[in-house]
């Protein structure tokens with residue numbers, strides 16, 4: 001069997017809706033595949049009871065179909081679904097790498113991005129690539145209609161995951177159809193600042209560039225305790241805080257020295273509003289990794 005570990009991701013980063021994404025060091029999904037006459041899927045691990053095993057409903061089924069690569073597929077979920085940490089994308093990215101290898105399709109990681117995004121179309125209604133791109137390529141990614149640009153970076157982050165869920169499909173429903181030019185200009189400036197910060201490994205610039213007045217304020221209303229958690233993280237030293245993906249995960253960027261305090265502050269703030277949560281203290285990390293020798 002071939003084994004692939006693909007990381008959780010955080011998309012949007014505030015100012016880069018449907019464009020920016022980062023790979024997280026932890027958590028991750030692990031997918032194992034072997035050739036079979038038709039695709040079957042089994043799921044275990046975090047939140048597996050909420051994930052369909054029907055290939056027509058699971059993101060890895062869409063990937064197997066897009067690659068014309070039927071297989072017996074085992075998914076071990078490290079990334080809880082409906083988290084904002086790219087759960088559906090992690091499985092899709094892992095399956096894309098594994099099946100590409102299993103059937104010797106010879107596609108590059110960049111070429112696998114639109115294939116893995118077929119899984120996102122299945123669960124959220126649109127084939128946005130901002131989660132699958134960093135899960136496949138690692139680092140910070142800029143996914144546009146013309147392709148993906150990737151930068152390796154090691155910015156420290158805290159991804160705090162409350163025990164509530166928000167479906168990406170629902171969170172896309174509150175995104176406005178248009179925005180005032182002033183807000184668009186400000187967001188372009190922030191997105192540019194963030195990109196420069198990623199290339200310089202500079203948490204201050206990245207944090208400042210996460211500000212967004214167009215999409216994020218609509219989404220924070222769907223996350224109980226968000227404002228309290230954001231304020232607590234900033235007070236503890238975070239350089240920027242935003243909704244992770246479609247939520248309810250909350251992403252904070254910080255210097256390494258402040259990481260533990262930021263994580264504690266976020267956990268405590270969720271706890272203050274009666275919500276249990278879990279904080280991943282990690283960094284922007286590597287993309288999907290193939291372990292070909294699994295016996």
Ligand SMILES: Nc1ncnc2c1ncn2[C@@H]1O[C@H](COP(=O)(O)OP(=O)(O)OP(=O)(O)O)[C@@H](O)[C@H]1O
Pocket residue numbers: 009011050051052057058059060075080081082083084085086087088089091092123124131166167168169244245246247
């Ligand atoms: N392999 C899979 N892993 C996780 N969720 C899956 C998978 N296949 C299908 N799903 C479905 O996708 C939905 C979760 O995806 P969703 O995009 O809402 O969450 P997410 O990937 O954690 O968040 P985000 O994209 O905001 O980071 C659930 O309804 C789940 O049942």
Ligand SMILES: N[C@@H](CCO)C(=O)O
Pocket residue numbers: 011012017018019124128130131168171172245246
């Ligand atoms: N860009 C996507 C990421 C979540 O899947 C969104 O925010 O809806």
